[in-house]
Amino acid sequence: MQPLPRSFYNRDTTLVARELLGKHLIRVTPEGHRIGRIVEVEAYLGPHDLAAHTAKGLTERTRIMFGPPGHSYVYMIYGIHHCLNVVTEPAGHGAAVLLRALEPVAGLTGRTSGPGLLCRAMGIDRLWNGHDLLSSDFFITDPGTAVARIVARPRIGVDYARHWARRKLRFYERGNQFVSRP
DNA sequence: CTCGGGATGCGT
């Protein structure tokens, strides 16, 4: 159970997004391991992507997303839920991949289909913003198992992003019952 | 300081 290397994240965001499917998200807690298989993601490409938070430029909120790859970007949405992203590409680029759904593997209670539910099940909140995913308590690993065919669709909830709303930057594993909105 | 709106989820 080795964390994926920094070089995995330091690549084209769409490629990283697709390759994150089938990987295992792991958090080590005092109560044991929480493990989920990533089955749905969205790519946010950088400041030119009007759906990305970094389209606002470098702010306090986007500081982590503009930082080095392989770190978590966690933010609160609607005052209720949290969303977990992984930062991609070299520092300064401002891209990330949103994790949208997990297939439960171990230690997960509650639903895991949807970015807010995923965070709740994994116990992730904004205190985890900026965490290095090459750590031993919270990381992503390659289980070495096969992934079914990948489906590409427009991202969810980004209608404000004009033509970027139509780009097929949401990816999920075909036929997987844990995908939030097949 | 105020104000508008949001990469959601749930109940009606």
Next chain:
DNA sequence: CGCATCCCGAGG
């Protein structure tokens, strides 16, 4: 379809 609930970013 309404709404909870709060943080962020923009503007005064």
